[in-house]
Amino acid sequence: MRDERPSTNEQDVWLNTAAPSLTSFASDEHTGKWCIFRAEHEIDESWTTIKALAAQEKILIAKVxxxxxxxxxxxxVICIYTRNWNDRADLMTVRDVLRAAGFTEELGYKRDIDTMRRVYGPDEWYVRA
Structure with missing residues (x-):
């Protein structure tokens, strides 16, 4: 049986969740993600919240x-994806959803193109909010 708790799952590198209406998603030069960092003792509860947001169609897709x-x-780390980092309104809508769900600390948004290019450090974040 698959362990759905990120804190104890040693079978999968990532666990995923998606909105029921999502038919396909591929990371490319247009996609990006909000990143939420959590300690081991906090991650299971945070992931449960993110899975509920996906089930309610409030976010598209996420991984932990x-x-x-x-x-x-x-x-x-929990990554909550958007389809197009150029759509600033969508980025901020997703950020507002996360804030309303209790993720009130400042989060960074990283473009997948920057991940592909291995951009890390001071220039890593496209947006912080």
Missing amino acids: STAIGRRYHDGH
């Missing part, structure tokens, strides 16, 4: 790092 990732990094 599992216990496997903790072998290489402290804590976990």
